Every structure is written in structure tokens, then in C-alpha cells.
Amino acid sequence: MSKQLxxxxxxxxxxxxxxxxxxxxxxxxxxxxxGLSYEIEPGIEIHAAQxxxxxxxxxxxxxxxxxxxxxxxxxKAGQEAAxxxxxxxxxxxxxxxxxxDLLGDDDPDFDLVMQDVYLDMIHIICRGTMKxxxxxxxxxxxxxxxxxxxxxxxxxxxxxxxxxxxxxxxTDQLELGYSTQECAAIVSINSxxxxxxxxxxxxxRLWPLVCQGFEVEPTPLHIIGLLSxxxxxxxxxxxxxxxxxxxxxxxxxGCSDVIARPSQGHQDERFARRIARNxxxxxxxxxxxxxxxxxxxxxxxxxxLTDKLAKKAxxxxxxxxxxxx
Numbered sequence: 001m002s003k004q005l006x007x008x009x010x011x012x013x014x015x016x017x018x019x020x021x022x023x024x025x026x027x028x029x030x031x032x033x034x035g036l037s038y039e040i041e042p043g044i045e046i047h048a049a050q051x052x053x054x055x056x057x058x059x060x061x062x063x064x065x066x067x068x069x070x071x072x073x074x075x076k077a078g079q080e081a082a083x084x085x086x087x088x089x090x091x092x093x094x095x096x097x098x099x100x101d102l103l104g105d106d107d108p109d110f111d112l113v114m115q116d117v118y119l120d121m122i123h124i125i126c127r128g129t130m131k132x133x134x135x136x137x138x139x140x141x142x143x144x145x146x147x148x149x150x151x152x153x154x155x156x157x158x159x160x161x162x163x164x165x166x167x168x169x170x171t172d173q174l175e176l177g178y179s180t181q182e183c184a185a186i187v188s189i190n191s192x193x194x195x196x197x198x199x200x201x202x203x204x205r206l207w208p209l210v211c212q213g214f215e216v217e218p219t220p221l222h223i224i225g226l227l228s229x230x231x232x233x234x235x236x237x238x239x240x241x242x243x244x245x246x247x248x249x250x251x252x253x254g255c256s257d258v259i260a261r262p263s264q265g266h267q268d269e270r271f272a273r274r275i276a277r278n279x280x281x282x283x284x285x286x287x288x289x290x291x292x293x294x295x296x297x298x299x300x301x302x303x304x305l306t307d308k309l310a311k312k313a314x315x316x317x318x319x320x321x322x323x324x325x
Contacts (some may be wrong), residue, residue: 070097102128200253225250
């Protein structure tokens with residue numbers, strides 16, 4: 001009969017930051033302790049060795065659950081039939097969220113794009129210019145489906161500016177009369193797993209402050225994680241592996257929908273799309289990523305980085321909003 005293991009954590013002595021720092025310094029064997037500091041972006045530097053003494057304890061964030069598997073489709077006038085074929089194949093492959101990237105100056109034929117699609121069974125996200133979104137709104141106005149219309153944002157590589165851009169988008173939606181349940185932010189997900197996780201968590205943390213400005217009660221925020229792709233065709237196989245890392249950071253960071261995109265350079269686009277979708281199925285059905293709410297809560301490094309990014313992004317957001325008035 002196996003003996004039950006009883007772990008009494010009260011018997012472990014607390015380890016202070018100073019004693020931890022002393023041990024790390026010894027292990028560095030003469031290399032400077034400060035050499036473990038890294039610049040995330042201009043104005044944000046973080047040390048790799050974090051400790052509970054250095055951060056303020058916070059309650060775990062609340063994410064929408066469960067997260068949904070999505071796929072991105074380019075929508076352009078003249079290519080509706082080809083897009084519809086890819087869309088139907090994606091839905092048969094388990095896609096729950098359809099991300100429509102509206103391209104071109106001419107309005108596409110949405111009837112043809114959405115032919116044979118059961119709209120009441122999926123979540124649809126439309127991204128485009130105000131003109132492009134107006135045509136999409138007309139089509140989906142009386143359709144039995146959940147739809148988010150999100151205006152294109154300026155691209156940026158700086159995490160704090162990504163956060164500020166997401167807050168601007170959410171502010172615009174609230175000003176248009178969207179309820180908090182209808183609001184959503186789109187974030188491009190890169191392969192910097194720790195920074196990306198902290199970036200997403202910072203958006204969740206700042207969302208209640210945005211709601212406070214509109215005097216509305218916050219609800220769990222929907223963040224659409226759009227997996228970025230590398231345009232270098234020579235890295236098409238490596239990019240499929242990177243997609244898994246990006247997906248993990250999107251899920252751990254609290255994305256409600258993770259949008260797969262095929263890696264570039266494949267001669268068979270349908271094959272690339274199937275691989276991208278199946279990677280998300282494996283993460284959810286076999287790896288159970290996302291079963292724990294806010295799993296990175298309590299990670300000293302991610303908590304510290306979340307705080308730094310949130311503070312800088314909120315200051316940037318407030319300054320930009322003041323300039324818009």
C-alpha cells in the first residue's frame with residue numbers, strides 16, 4: 001500500500017530577496033548580478049531574478065472560458081468563391097471563430113462568402129476600415145450570429161503601444177454604444193512568450209479602468225489573439241513550431257479566441273491551414289492548455305512585467321486620449 005505524501009509548507013523557511021540574491025550572485029561566479037537585466041522596450045527594463053518581496057500581491061485575473069479555436073480568412077471582391085471553399089473546410093475542421101480580414105476598396109459579395117455557413121453556430125470577427133465595416137454591418141445586421149466589428153489599428157512592435165492601441169479600440173467601441181460583453185480587442189501574437197503573456201494580462205488589468213471612465217460594470221474581456229506569421233518562405237516549417245509557442249502565450253495570457261493563420265511559403269495552402277488548426281486542437285484537447293484560469297498569476301517575473309507594461313501603457317493611453325479631445 002502506497003504511503004500518502006503530506007506536504008506541510010509551514011515547515012519551509014521563508015527565503016528573503018536578499019538571501020536569494022546572494023545565492024544567485026554566488027552562482028554567477030563573478031559575473032555582475034545587474035547583467036541579468038533586460039530592456040523590453042525603451043523605458044522598460046526588468047531583471048530576470050524577481051521575488052515576492054518586490055511585487056504587490058494581486059488577485060488572479062478572470063478570463064472568458066473556454067477559449068475558442070479560430071481561423072483567419074482574407075475577404076476581397078472577386079475572390080469570394082475561393083474564400084468560401086476555404087471557410088467551409090475550416091468549419092468542418094473544427095473552427096469556432098471566423099476572422100474576416102476585409103481587404104480592397106470594393107465591397108465583397110458576403111452572400112457568396114458565407115454561402116452554406118450555419119451562422120448561428122459560430123462567432124464572427126470582421127476587421128477593416130470604417131468603409132469596409134459598414135458593408136459588413138449591413139450584411140450581418142439581421143443575421144443570427146455573434147459578430148464583432150473592429151477597426152484596423154496602426155501596427156506597432158512595442159508592447160506598451162500594443163496595449164494602448166487595444167485600449168483605444170475598446171474605448172471607440174464603448175463610445176459607439178457597445179456593451180462590455182460586445183467589446184473585443186485584437187492583438188497580434190508574436191513568439192516572445194513571456195512578454196506576450198504579460199502584454200495580454202496588462203490589457204485585462206486595465207480594462208476595468210476603461211469601463212470606469214464610462215461608468216459601466218466590467219465583464220471578462222474578449223481578446224482576439226491573431227497569430228502573426230513570418231513572410232520568409234524558407235522558414236515555413238519552423239513557423240509551424242513557432243505557432244504552438246505563440247498559441248500558448250495567447251491562451252495563458254487570456255485570449256478568448258485564438259486565430260490560426262497558415263504559415264507562408266507552402267504550395268498547398270489547405271494543408272498549411274489544417275496544420276495550423278490542428279495545433280490548436282492538440283493544445284486544447286490533449287494538452288489542456290487553458291483549463292486553469294490565469295495560470296501565470298503569481299509568477300514573479302510575469303507579474304512584475306505586467307505591472308511595468310500596464311503603467312507605461314496607461315500613461316500613453318491617457319496622453320493620446322487627451323490629445324484626441
